[in-house]
Amino acid sequence: MANGEGATLICVPIMADTVDQMVALIHKAKFSGADLVEVRLDHLKSFNPSVDIETVIKQSSLPTLFTYRPTWEGGQYAGDEDSRRDALRLAMKLGADYIDVELQVANEFYNSLQEDKPSKCKIIVSSHNYQFTPSIEDLGDLVARIQATGADIVKFATTAKDISDVARVFQITVHSHVRAVPIIALVMGERGLMSRVLCPKFGGYLTFGTLESGKVSAPGQPTIKELLDLYNFRMIGPDTKIYGIIGNPVGHSKSPLLYNEAFRTAGINGVYLRFLVDDVASFFQTYSSSDFAGFSCTIPHKEAAAMCCDEVDPTAKSIGAVNCVIRRQADGKLFGCNTDYVGAITAIEEGLQGLHSASSVTGSPLAGKLFVIIGAGGAGKALAYGAKEKGARVVIANRTYERAKELADAVGAQALSLADLEGFHPETGMILANTTSIGMHPKVDETPVSKEVLQYYSLVFDAVYTPKITRLLWEAEESGARIVTGVEMLIGQAYEQYERFTGLPAPKELFKRIMANS
Incomplete structure (x- = not known):
């Protein structure tokens, strides 16, 4: 003892x-x-x-x-x-x-x-x-x-x-x-x-x-x-296994709420922590024992984490970023995958279902839509891949045009600087997705685009979930757009991560209830 x-x-x-x-x-x-x-x-x-x-x-x-x-x-x-x-x-x-x-x-x-x-x-x-x-x-x-x-x-x-x-x-x-x-x-x-x-x-x-x-x-x-x-x-x-979210900043993350309650309910001997990490490679090298069993990855480490993995699943390799890393118990090797795009795209599709213009012969309401993504980091790459896979016409906007162009060339999309996005409205009914940390607590007064631009979008998604309703989202709602919060993406991407961590079905209703009460 x-x-x-x-x-x-x-x-x-x-x-x-x-x-x-x-x-x-x-x-x-x-x-x-x-x-x-x-x-x-x-x-x-x-x-x-x-x-x-x-x-x-x-x-x-x-x-x-x-x-x-x-x-x-x-x-x-x-x-x-x-x-x-x-x-x-x-x-x-x-x-x-x-x-x-x-x-x-x-x-x-x-x-x-x-x-x-x-x-x-x-x-x-x-x-x-x-x-x-x-x-x-x-x-x-x-x-x-x-x-x-x-x-x-x-x-x-x-x-x-x-x-x-x-x-x-x-x-x-x-x-x-x-x-x-x-x-x-x-x-x-x-x-x-x-x-x-x-x-x-x-x-x-x-x-x-x-x-x-x-x-x-x-x-x-x-x-x-x-x-x-x-x-x-x-x-x-x-004997407790250690899991956690790797990020910087990471103190805002609500993932420990989800996983620790789910572990307790299912009787799993595991604990999920927040890891404030500056150097991902050093972190994985230092904490290499089998006790450190699985990790979620968030801003700004998704791309670096992919390079640290011994094996990356084909989808994550195409995206060039991972948000989930599993340490295989048999050999200690790190396996990386990406559940971001599934969580975000599913949440956006569900948001579009209620719009009258959401019909599509392919079955996805994203097919044929002009899908504007702000950010060219790990989450931006995931959404670009997912939206392109669903048949959307993708535009990448980033503060640094060169990074936007690099991602756009990789997925077959159009590139813009974030400043250019203010004047970009070739049509109405577009979809906007912010994948950057702009507007995240404590800088809640920030927004990636002006309110005037939002009138051209039928749906606006923000990956930020602290606060749940960001300035971007409430201005989008005031402009008549449907909004999808980062909480919905968080829950969606967490389902697959939990299943990969534990081998058990995700407790979907429990996750929804926890986030609704948090």
């Missing part, structure tokens, strides 16, 4: 101005499902140690970890060391379950103990690196130095400059777990998220989950609700 007594613990940091506020937050943490709380004494505006510590311990409904973090280690305490040390010793004496002591002063702290420390209280000796994640050798040395102080529990937190940094921390965690060294090893920042979620898999003693989003004691902490309800934290174990 991760902590020597049970599964990996969830600790909620408690930060407040007063002790009364802290006690209220502790009760809230218990109600939220926490196993223990970290009482951050350095956040108190006024502090009477003998009264306040005893009050917290007596009124706490959860085991307590007391931290009195100085400014030189990222905290808020700027007073003298003697007073800080006295407060932590008092917490031990009054019945704290844990205290946190920084490595820099750990030896002095142990020397200051005038009597044997209470057997109940465990001392966590910690080190925080807010700049980077050291090498595996340096991390090993760090753990050894922390152990040498006499620590009951080793803790270190580093900062991820690249998501590959997390792999070194996983390696140290597993090594320490095998040696029965209780360890808390976390990576700060958005790129370090999986270090916090996957603690139960790799043997971490505890992880931190906040009560409210944004109110964190260290960068990158998820909420306890996200840990429990989104990532199914209590179900994660050594």
